[in-house]
Amino acid sequence: MSHRVGRGATVEDHDSSPSTSLLAQSSKGATYLILLQVGSRALTFIVNQILLRFLSPELLGVSTQLELYSISVLFFARESLRVTLQRQEDTLSVDDNNENQDRSQPKSQGNLAQEVINLSYLAIALGVPLAALFAALYIRNADSLVLGTPFIRSSLYLYCLATVLELFSEPCFAVVQQQMLYGVRASAETIATFTRCLLTCGTVVWASNANIAAGALPFAVGQMGYAIILSSVYLSRLDIFNARKPYSLLIKPIAPSSPALIYGRYSVPRLNLAFTIYAQSIFKHLLTTGDSFLIAAFTSLESQGGYTLAANYGGLVARMVFQPIEEISRSLFGRLLHQPASSADKARVRLETVGKQHVDQAATYLQSLLRFYLLMCTIAVAIGPPFSPLLLRIVAGSRWSSSEAPSVLAAYCYYIPLLAVNGILEAFVSAVATPEELRVQSAWMLAFSAAFVGTGFLSLNVWDQGARGLVVANAVNMLCRIAWSWQFVQGYLRRRGADLDFAAILPSVWTLMYASVTAWYLMRVELVFEAPLWQLGQGGAAAAMCGLITLVMERAFLLQCYQMLRPARDNRNPKPKAQ
Numbered sequence: 001m002s003h004r005v006g007r008g009a010t011v012e013d014h015d016s017s018p019s020t021s022l023l024a025q026s027s028k029g030a031t032y033l034i035l036l037q038v039g040s041r042a043l044t045f046i047v048n049q050i051l052l053r054f055l056s057p058e059l060l061g062v063s064t065q066l067e068l069y070s071i072s073v074l075f076f077a078r079e080s081l082r083v084t085l086q087r088q089e090d091t092l093s094v095d096d097n098n099e100n101q102d103r104s105q106p107k108s109q110g111n112l113a114q115e116v117i118n119l120s121y122l123a124i125a126l127g128v129p130l131a132a133l134f135a136a137l138y139i140r141n142a143d144s145l146v147l148g149t150p151f152i153r154s155s156l157y158l159y160c161l162a163t164v165l166e167l168f169s170e171p172c173f174a175v176v177q178q179q180m181l182y183g184v185r186a187s188a189e190t191i192a193t194f195t196r197c198l199l200t201c202g203t204v205v206w207a208s209n210a211n212i213a214a215g216a217l218p219f220a221v222g223q224m225g226y227a228i229i230l231s232s233v234y235l236s237r238l239d240i241f242n243a244r245k246p247y248s249l250l251i252k253p254i255a256p257s258s259p260a261l262i263y264g265r266y267s268v269p270r271l272n273l274a275f276t277i278y279a280q281s282i283f284k285h286l287l288t289t290g291d292s293f294l295i296a297a298f299t300s301l302e303s304q305g306g307y308t309l310a311a312n313y314g315g316l317v318a319r320m321v322f323q324p325i326e327e328i329s330r331s332l333f334g335r336l337l338h339q340p341a342s343s344a345d346k347a348r349v350r351l352e353t354v355g356k357q358h359v360d361q362a363a364t365y366l367q368s369l370l371r372f373y374l375l376m377c378t379i380a381v382a383i384g385p386p387f388s389p390l391l392l393r394i395v396a397g398s399r400w401s402s403s404e405a406p407s408v409l410a411a412y413c414y415y416i417p418l419l420a421v422n423g424i425l426e427a428f429v430s431a432v433a434t435p436e437e438l439r440v441q442s443a444w445m446l447a448f449s450a451a452f453v454g455t456g457f458l459s460l461n462v463w464d465q466g467a468r469g470l471v472v473a474n475a476v477n478m479l480c481r482i483a484w485s486w487q488f489v490q491g492y493l494r495r496r497g498a499d500l501d502f503a504a505i506l507p508s509v510w511t512l513m514y515a516s517v518t519a520w521y522l523m524r525v526e527l528v529f530e531a532p533l534w535q536l537g538q539g540g541a542a543a544a545m546c547g548l549i550t551l552v553m554e555r556a557f558l559l560q561c562y563q564m565l566r567p568a569r570d571n572r573n574p575k576p577k578a579q
Contacts (some may be wrong), residue, residue, distance in 0.1 A: 008253040012513030029182030033324030036186050040193045041320060047197045054204045061217040062149050065138070066156065070163045070223065073134055075285065076469055078170055080278035083430055085116045085174055086327075087334040111254050113178055118265045119274070120174040127167040131160045150215035160219035165227040171249045172234035177331060181237075187235035196226035249348055276435040280442045298460035306404035307467035313395070314412035317380075318419050329369065333431035336362045340573045356497060362428075363498040366489070368561055369424055370505045375554055377417035378507055382515040383543040386414030386522035404467045411471040418478040426484035432492060444484050452477035511553045518546040529566075 051060070133154055139147075146152065176185045176409065200222030207214035239245070253264040262268060337356040389406040455476045459469025493499055506512075521542055551558070 006370060011313060012234050025375070029328045030179060032182045032186035032500055034321055035328065036189055037320040037324060039190060041316070043193055043197045043479045049200055050201050051204055054208050057445040058145070059149065059216060062146055062152070062155075062216045065142075065146070066159050066216055066219060067223075069134055069138055069156070070159050073127055073131045074166065076124035076282070077167060080274050080281045081119060081123050082173075082177070083169075083277050083281075083330070085333045086177060087270075087338070087431055111246075113175055114252055114254050115267055115270070116174040116178050117171045117247060117249060118251050118254070119267065119270055120170040122266075122274075124164075124167050128164055129144040131163050135160045150213040151217040152215060155216040155220040156454055158217075158224050162220070162227040165224075166230060169227075169231040169234050172231070172238055175238060175247070175249070176234070177209045180331070182328075184234070184237045188230055188237065191233055192230040194228045195229045198222075199225040229299050273435050273438075276438045277430070280438055280445075283442055283445060298457070303467045306408050307470055309405045310408035310412050310467070311393075313392070314409055314416065317416055318423070322420050322423050325369070326427045329365075330423055330427040330431045332365065333362055336365075337432050359493065360499045362502060363493050365564075366424065366428060367500050367505055368557075368564065369508070370421060370500075371557065372561060373420040373424065373503060374417065375507050375550060375557075376509070377420060378511060378515045379547055379550055380416060381413055382519040382546055383522060384416075385410035385537065386519070387543070388413065408467045411468045415471050415478070416476050418475055418482065420481045422478050422485065425482060425489060428489050428492075429485050433488070437488070441484065441488070445481065446479050448480040448484075451480055455529040507550075508553055511550050514549050514553075515546060518542055 006542060138156060142152075173185070175181070193403075200218050203214065203218035203221045207218065235249075238249070251265060254261060262271070284488070325424040388410040392406050392409055430438075433441065452473050456473035459472050462471065465472065490500060507515075522539055
């Protein structure tokens with residue numbers, strides 16, 4: 001019989017074991033990464049405002065291409081390995097052919113760290129030829145105007161070198177993730193981002209004062225500074241010269257030897273999983289960029305510009321908030337639901353070795369996070385669409401008010417909840433699914449992409465919805481992915497005696513009712529830049545009241561979330577009992 005996680009359940013109801021501190025560490029890590037994203041976006045925005053005074057649109061376009069080159073190399077070299085290494089399967093603990101092996105003892109933390117370090121070097125081995133290949137393709141296919149940019153080849157070579165140097169920090173990143181040292185990661189990336197902004201601005205100002213046409217070279221210098229500082233901070237914080245550490249940041253044999261290891265260093269199950277995730281990540285990447293192909297084929301340049309602007313602003317929430325939480329959650333699910341792998345009766349082992357308490361904790365965390373997402377998205381859906389034209393007018397200027405961008409951004413507000421729910425469900429899937437299950441997911445995603453293309457064609461070409469039609473097509477695709485992930489998660493949990501309560505995920509009836517009333521009222525109030533001040537005040541007051549009432553109506557649930565994620569200070573430093 002499966003155990004349904006109720007509306008009031010918390011992790012503490014199940015266990016006060018070390019896994020509870022995992023939740024506290026994860027919440028702390030998510031906070032670090034969210035602040036990192038917000039800070040880096042703010043720094044980038046400030047730098048862009050400064051650079052606009054010195055650079056032409058053409059140079060900014062070239063710098064965007066070089067940044068895309070670096071991002072593409074990093075994505076194809078390390079993304080699948082990062083996802084694979086976040087999973088905590090004990091792939092080497094049992095050797096069925098070794099009768100002398102102690103099967104009761106799992107691998108040491110040193111061996112686990114050494115395993116992920118060894119595998120992280122594959123990102124370097126893959127990234128170096130990819131960097132050279134993509135650079136050659138860029139030079140070969142670049143427009144003559146791009147090739148005429150001053151220092152373009154030097155800039156590209158610097159980007160290439162900086163990208164490879166950043167890949168050399170992957171062993172450090174692997175240790176940081178495996179040991180949940182999120183403060184180390186946040187400090188390294190924050191200092192590196194600040195250095196990049198400082199070097200980019202400083203080089204631009206210096207070149208301008210010296211009357212030197214630097215082209216895209218300042219951006220390349222900044223990127224090189226980022227890679228150097230990132231690697232340096234990682235190495236200094238990890239104390240690599242401490243001989244007492246149970247692992248080495250170099251490739252090293254893992255003891256004891258196992259048939260599951262290649263050359264005593266590389267885990268075969270993890271390699272197989274990485275290959276599967278790599279193929280799936282390429283497919284997801286193509287699916288993610290599919291909207292660009294559709295809108296380019298079926299809409300005008302004006303619609304393309306409006307959709308790009310709205311998607312950039314609408315996607316900020318996903319990149320700054322949802323993405324860090326998904327990354328931390330994937331790691332948490334991998335730790336709570338990790339499974340020893342033996343060649344004998346793997347299916348039985350997978351069902352029996354995952355502790356029931358850990359399954360309940362994972363289910364409770366997932367259910368609570370989904371409900372928290374829906375609470376936040378309920379407020380966003382209520383106040384987002386009415387405020388979209390005003391917000392866009394403030395940040396982008398009046399010339400965008402007459403374009404499709406305001407209506408597309410309003411439609412994007414309804415799409416954001418789907419992004420949030422799909423992201424956390426797919427994080428669970430990627431943390432626990434076997435390579436066979438991931439291949440099944442990829443096959444279904446191919447079918448979902450057909451639904452995306454079909455809906456996009458109808459919305460753009462038949463129903464003439466413009467850029468809003470593309471948001472509809474993306475929503476249909478996301479709904480399909482949510483449906484598949486939901487049934488997978490429910491199946492996984494039910495086979496282990498747990499379950500998700502769909503009704504407990506939804507906000508309370510009163511919260512939904514007041515959000516609906518707020519949305520109806522704000523739609524009636526015309527919130528535009530030229531509106532009277534009292535009218536804008538009315539809209540702002542209604543939005544603030546919506547957030548306040550949601551806070552009051554959901555205070556019990558929010559308090560449970562705080563109690564679930566707070567560090568257990570009393571347990572870490574117990575006071576001695578009075579004699």
